[in-house]
Amino acid sequence: MKFPKGKSGNPSGRRVETEKQKNTAKLLLTPLVEDAVKQVARSAKSPDPHDHQWAINLLFSYLFPKPAQEVDIGGKDGIIFRLVIEGEPSSGK
Secondary structure, eight states, rough: OOTTOOOSOOOSSSOOHHHHHHIIIIIIIHHHOOOOOHHHHHHHOOOOOOHHHHHHHHHHHHHOOOEEEEEEEEEEGGGGEEEOSSOGGGGTT
């Protein structure tokens, strides 16, 4: 099912990128991605448990994201409160 424009939670539709924004991303950010991937790989192999755990958590959170978790809590008069927990507090998501 497709959402009509403005009905999918983004009333103004998709933001249009300017050529300057595209070029900036391509020229300035793309080379940094390779360095970032190398750093994550080094950290994953690091003997330091903090570096190692950080890299593993980062990889797993992007490659295998956790599904949303639901908890039903019964309230007065049969009202059900649903709490949806997404992400982890330390990840900033």
